[in-house]
Amino acid sequence: MGDRLVVFHYDEDEETRLDRFLVSCLPEFSRSRLQGLIKDGFVRVDGMRAAKAGQKLSRGARVEVRIPPPQPTELVPEPIPLDVLFENDDLLVINKPAGMVVHPGAGHERGTLVHAVLAHAPDIEGIGGEERPGIVHRLDKETSGLILVAKNERAHRFLQDQFRLRQVKKVYLALVD
Numbered sequence: 001m002g003d004r005l006v007v008f009h010y011d012e013d014e015e016t017r018l019d020r021f022l023v024s025c026l027p028e029f030s031r032s033r034l035q036g037l038i039k040d041g042f043v044r045v046d047g048m049r050a051a052k053a054g055q056k057l058s059r060g061a062r063v064e065v066r067i068p069p070p071q072p073t074e075l076v077p078e079p080i081p082l083d084v085l086f087e088n089d090d091l092l093v094i095n096k097p098a099g100m101v102v103h104p105g106a107g108h109e110r111g112t113l114v115h116a117v118l119a120h121a122p123d124i125e126g127i128g129g130e131e132r133p134g135i136v137h138r139l140d141k142e143t144s145g146l147i148l149v150a151k152n153e154r155a156h157r158f159l160q161d162q163f164r165l166r167q168v169k170k171v172y173l174a175l176v177d
Contacts, residue, residue, distance in 0.1 A: 017056065019053035044064040078111065078118075096147045098144040101113070121149075134149040135150075137159075
């Protein structure tokens with residue numbers, strides 16, 4: 001699968017930042033992902049490579065964005081059993097057991113929730129980033145609880161926004177000895 005090319009025209013009287021404009025045009029992508037596309041040369045303004053994410057757009061600017069397909073990760077799916085409480089085309093809700101690490105890191109290169117999710121839903125690979133595909137929040141290793149996993153870029157962006165805007169209510173129950 002090749003890159004997808006999308007073209008936008010900026011028609012407002014007031015100048016705006018390139019990354020802000022792209023967020024409004026491509027809501028399925030996070031601002032940081034779009035900034036990465038700008039930095040990596042995938043965005044052109046009036047035929048020229050975009051200089052930076054903060055580049056100002058003036059009325060009449062033509063913005064071209066080449067969107068590469070999600071990059072495969074180095075993560076190897078592992079058939080680790082998951083307690084899936086809910087699943088649809090956009091979302092996966094998993095009951096994470098205590099003792100399981102959510103994503104790979106120092107000392108935890110294998111056996112993580114991410115490895116298990118990739119075995120369960122391989123299409124999640126590359127969603128929201130290479131290291132943490134689909135993951136929008138985490139729980140500590142020794143914490144059990146629900147993990148939301150986005151199954152596409154639109155859902156990933158929506159869930160990230162909900163957490164950022166504190167629209168998700170988190171409830172904790174601590175068991176102590």
